Amino acid sequence: MNLRANLVFFLILSIGLTSCVSKKKFTNMEDKYKQNMDIANKQLGDCGVSLNEYMNRNSEIRSELKSAKTALQLRQEQLNDLKAQLEDVKTQRDKQTTQVEDLAVLTQSASDNIKQTLSQMEKKDKYIQLIQSAKSKSDSMNLALAFNLKGVLKEGIDDQDVEIKVDKTVVFINLSDKMLYQSGSSNLTSKAHEVLKKIAQIIESRPDMEVMVEGYTDTDPIQTACLLDNWDLSVKRATSVVRVLQNSYDVDPNRLIAAGRGQYNTLASNDTNEGKSTNRRTRIIIMPKLNQFYDLLNPNMAAK
DSSP states (O other): OHHHHHHHHHHHHHHHHHHHHHHHHHHHHHHHHHHHHHHHHHHHHHHHHHHHHHHHHHHHHHHHHHHHHHHHHHHHHHHHHHHHHHHHHHHHHHHHHHHHHHHHHHHHHHHHHHHHHHHHHHHHHHHHHHHHHHHHHHHHHHHHHHHHHHHHHSTTSOGGGEEEEEETTEEEEEEEHHHHBOTTSOOBOHHHHHHHHHHHHHHHTOTTEEEEEEEOOOSSOOOOSSOOSHHHHHHHHHHHHHHIIIIITOOOGGGEEEEEOTTOSOSSOTTSHHHHHHHSEEEEEEEEOHHHHHHHTOGGGGGO
16 A cells, blocks of 8 residues: 555656656747747838838838939930931031031132232322322422522512412412502512522422423502403413513523413402402412322322
8 A cells, every 4th residue: 555655656756757847848839939029020110111111111212213204214315316416417517518618619719809909909009109208298398399499589579469379289480560560550679680580490300390480460450551351461470470580590491381261260359459469469480290190190100
């Protein structure tokens, strides 16, 4: 009985011990399970967060992709427009190339015309320079001539009876009628011969010049056995001076010109005695010969 009782006791004890050990393991396993579940739940939560992030990023990527497609479509349309513009530019270029080729022909012709025009302008410029040079030379010579005349005529002659001026290309000497002529006639006074002798000396020193003598009167009418009117008196006074220059002082008659201006081309009013006295004058004009003017106007002279 004791033996059986002991066996039962040990059997019960073994079962009890076995039960105790299994429960402890179970508790440990349960704790590990809970830990694993917590870890799994945490990981699942993290995965959910990541999934939401991926979903949001996916939406963003889809939106960006859509925008990119739209932009690509716009770029394609712009590219097509640029291609069309390029074709237009090529067409215009071809037209302009043709125009340039045509212009090249015209430009060559225009260039030849320009060269010809420039050559003509150069010749004209030389001609103008020649005229300016001749005018400057003529002006200088006229000033020298006027200076010489004033120097020669200043002694023994009243300034009111003689006026010397340079006018453009000529030198003229105004001589009063009271110094040159007897009243109302074309007869010269002794004083006139003295003055004309001095003028003749200057004229002889300038053989390249011509001399024109012009007679002037006032408006008082005149008519005598020898004179028809003021025209006649002015001409006769001019010819009287010319004859003295030729016959008394050997001035070449080919250089002399006699002219009458009558009562016209006045210097002052004929309403006063002073004005009439001013208008009654003889003008001696010393000027270049006409053939010198013709030579000056000849374009062929420009090249010389």
